[in-house]
Amino acid sequence: MTASPPDNLRKYAETRIFTKETIPGVLLKSHRTNPESWGQIVILSGALLYIRAHQLPQRIVPGAPGTIVPNELHRVETAGAVTFRVDFYRAYREAAK
Template sequence: MQELERRDGTRARPFGVERHIPGAGSRSPSLPYRSSPVFTAETLPKALQQEHRTRRGVWGVITILEGRLRYHRMDDSPPLLLTPESPGLVRPDEPHFVEVIGPVSLRVDFFDHEPVGVGPWTC
């Protein structure tokens, strides 16, 4: 299996090869209990582009396969720019919406626990 070189010189497997999120330390990697279909700018449901929230106890990870997407939380934090290198973590019952800002391809994975190893903002 051929790996891809990232801008920082590290290696990564191509998208779609590993569906789990890499684990951190000795904890096992998280596996989603459900994943959305792959959406594009044209097929992204309007409901996701309006304020909504996951159910209590449901975590989401927005994975950008190609392009960029803006992720807005309804607190006072600034919007996040999601890219293939920077997925978005959706906390349970947190009001949010996404904004299409150009061509994009994305998937949302759903977890019944906080995902392990999602990114630097995962505590």
């Protein structure tokens, strides 16, 4: 099951679009985001297997993104042809008035 991100997130970056042929090796190995960054794996076509530490693998498809929890070990595996990107978010605070 994918974690629910907090409501106070703003997108600050996104990767280029990857395919099965262009996916960076680092995404296929266990890695983690920094402690303040949430991510969302956005599938444009095809599917990926999203593997999080101590969780059952999750098949992610268009319309059902995978949520990356800050500082949690995770990786992906290709499941045939795929096109995807990763969006990155962090919490924001409204300025005092």
